[in-house]
Amino acid sequence: GAVVSQHPSWVICKSGTSVKIECRSLDFQATTMFWYRQFPKQSLMLMATSNEGSKATYEQGVEKDKFLINHASLTLSTLTVTSAHPEDSSFYICSARGGGSGYTFGSGTRLTVV
């Protein structure tokens, strides 16, 4: 079946630094990928839609200059959290459109900013 690999699975960084999260579709091409954020005991919140070769579309209230998205190939999208602060600590999840079900999710990245 379709597999989406997300890396790293967890990361701890210092406040003010930047962190990059990778999302790869392993056995299919994904022209569209999605990035979500999930706080404890809450649902997934869509942050942005990433389209290969073009600019990402951000949801209302999501700062595009803080959450940089790059989708340079059909199998890779990256999310960079710039100048991270403790309030950015969250569970970040990517999803790729493609594969059998239409939408395949990665296993998530737990970001802790200290």
Place this chain on the structure above:
Amino acid sequence: DAKTTQPTSMDCAEGRAANLPCNHSTISGNEYVYWYRQIHSQGPQYIIHGLKNNETNEMASLIITEDRKSSTLILPHATLRDTAVYYCIVRVSNFGNEKLTFGTGTRLTIIP
């Protein structure tokens, strides 16, 4: 966007069928109903999806009412590993930007 309403939580005895309801009364004619589940600290897992007809796969069955305003996910023989948060999602289709928007979901607990 079509919104969904689900019970906050449900319990089900192990080995019994788990029936999870979802209301989506504002669904449009070309919008699909998707079901995903999320086990703690993992990414969501696809279960099933449908448009009008009932669907069945190796994991579950999806029953959609004739007016499409509600649906029920059925796990025929629940096991402890089915304990998770279950999300009913109506797929938004807007100028080709077909994103999945998650609601609050139902926390299903399978009781031994």
